[in-house]
Amino acid sequence: MGPRPLFGDTMHKPIIVTAALALTAALSLVIAASTADGPVLTVVVTSDTWGELATCG
Amino acid sequence: MDTGDLFGVDDKPRKAEAVLEVYRLAAYDLIALGDQDLLGGEMTPARLLGILPFACANLTPLANDRPPLPATLILERGGVKVGLAAVIHPDCFSTGPDPAALGYGVSDWQEPLREAVANLRAAGCDIVIVLSHLGVPGEVEIAQNFTGVDLVVGGHSGLFRRQPELSYAAPVVWPGRKGRYVGVARLSLDPDTLGRLVSYEAIPVDGEVLEADPATRAVILDYEHERYADWLERFYKPEGEYAWHGADYCGACHADQYAQWSSTPHARAWESLVATGDDRNLECIRCHATGFGRPGGFGSVELTPHLTGVGCQMCHETPAEHPSGERPPAVEARFCAVCHKPGYDDDFSFSRDAEPVSH
Numbered sequence: 001m002g003p004r005p006l007f008g009d010t011m012h013k014p015i016i017v018t019a020a021l022a023l024t025a026a027l028s029l030v031i032a033a034s035t036a037d038g039p040v041l042t043v044v045v046t047s048d049t050w051g052e053l054a055t056c057g
Numbered sequence: 058m059d060t061g062d063l064f065g066v067d068d069k070p071r072k073a074e075a076v077l078e079v080y081r082l083a084a085y086d087l088i089a090l091g092d093q094d095l096l097g098g099e100m101t102p103a104r105l106l107g108i109l110p111f112a113c114a115n116l117t118p119l120a121n122d123r124p125p126l127p128a129t130l131i132l133e134r135g136g137v138k139v140g141l142a143a144v145i146h147p148d149c150f151s152t153g154p155d156p157a158a159l160g161y162g163v164s165d166w167q168e169p170l171r172e173a174v175a176n177l178r179a180a181g182c183d184i185v186i187v188l189s190h191l192g193v194p195g196e197v198e199i200a201q202n203f204t205g206v207d208l209v210v211g212g213h214s215g216l217f218r219r220q221p222e223l224s225y226a227a228p229v230v231w232p233g234r235k236g237r238y239v240g241v242a243r244l245s246l247d248p249d250t251l252g253r254l255v256s257y258e259a260i261p262v263d264g265e266v267l268e269a270d271p272a273t274r275a276v277i278l279d280y281e282h283e284r285y286a287d288w289l290e291r292f293y294k295p296e297g298e299y300a301w302h303g304a305d306y307c308g309a310c311h312a313d314q315y316a317q318w319s320s321t322p323h324a325r326a327w328e329s330l331v332a333t334g335d336d337r338n339l340e341c342i343r344c345h346a347t348g349f350g351r352p353g354g355f356g357s358v359e360l361t362p363h364l365t366g367v368g369c370q371m372c373h374e375t376p377a378e379h380p381s382g383e384r385p386p387a388v389e390a391r392f393c394a395v396c397h398k399p400g401y402d403d404d405f406s407f408s409r410d411a412e413p414v415s416h
Binding site for chain 2: 041
């Protein structure tokens with residue numbers, strides 16, 4: 001089973017839609033000052049969104 | 058960052074415009090060029106670069122001109138220099154568009170990538186990441202044979218892997234297709250293990266973890282509303298040979314069934330669409346209204362208010378002669394599957410889920 005749909009009912013494609021990227025900052029490279037693993041570079045990646053980043057289908 | 062193919066195979070320029078704006082709002086640091094990003098020849102590298110930071114090390118000018126896109130990008134974060142390089146496989150263009158017809162070429166990728174990685178290291182980059190639009194074999198080749206690479210991010214294949222591939226000299230991650238997941242890789246900044254992959258998570262993108270961003274949502278709604286208005290103007294047919302009716306019409310004879318239907322999600326399907334703001338979304342309406350896309354079926358809430366929601370004829374293939382003649386056939390699973398299908402309703406079971414709406 002894929003991720004749950006964005007809008008909370010069971011009828012929508014689980015797509016990134018507006019998902020968005022409210023966490024805009026999370027989609028750029030950021031440096032965490034420290035983690036349990038020590039200092040790390042966090043890299044957020046996507047691929048092959050094929051037009052579905054912005055639309056439902 | 059992203060490994061390319063922001064657009065679908067059949068996407069048109071207006072949709073591409075919306076997609077690019079959504080990416081811009083998301084503040085991507087770098088995007089590797091994918092073959093579909095050229096939109097079948099309707100998009101140019103220069104136009105892409107004017108909107109977003111695209112890169113490709115092996116896209117070459119045909120004449121003595123500057124490369125259409127940069128090969129690399131160096132980011133500085135917290136005193137750390139992060140080098141990013143991007144490549145595409147020439148075979149990606151075997152089914153078009155022809156890069157030469159668009160004024161540039163695509164060379165073999167190995168040497169340009171080796172040069173790009175060497176240049177990043179020479180520039181003092183502490184960490185080097187390759188954004189690949191090569192497909193899996195090319196990504197494995199980089200991970201096995203290239204030096205100076207800390208992480209390979211795969212693209213073009215659409216492959217999704219929940220875990221990183223750690224069998225080679227460099228780790229490879231495949232975030233998958235259609236934006237269903239974002240991959241989050243954490244690389245060590247400890248001087249003794251600099252650049253080593255510490256962890257990788259594939260995070261599902263859904264309403265559980267993210268709230269809709271108003272600016273992004275506005276871009277999408279603008280696009281959907283334009284597309285809907287175009288559909289209404291060009292394709293909507295207010296009349297057809299088959300008569301589509303609202304549930305009220307059927308309920309005049311089938312009072313008990315109408316009462317039961319009124320208590321089901323089918324009766325509230327339109328309201329659920331309005332609640333999400335998707336009542337102008339062509340992809341969504343077909344399963345939230347009655348007869349959408351068919352002559353005489355749902356057009357809009359203003360034109361055909363009686364056809365909002367999943368009405369009787371969505372499940373019962375009512376013969377044209379009914380009610381005076383033939384009765385509708387029994388409801389079969391295939392009728393439900395038109396809407397309750399994988400990707401939209403992955404858990405649907407006819408034997409289990411049809412019962413609560415049957416009457």
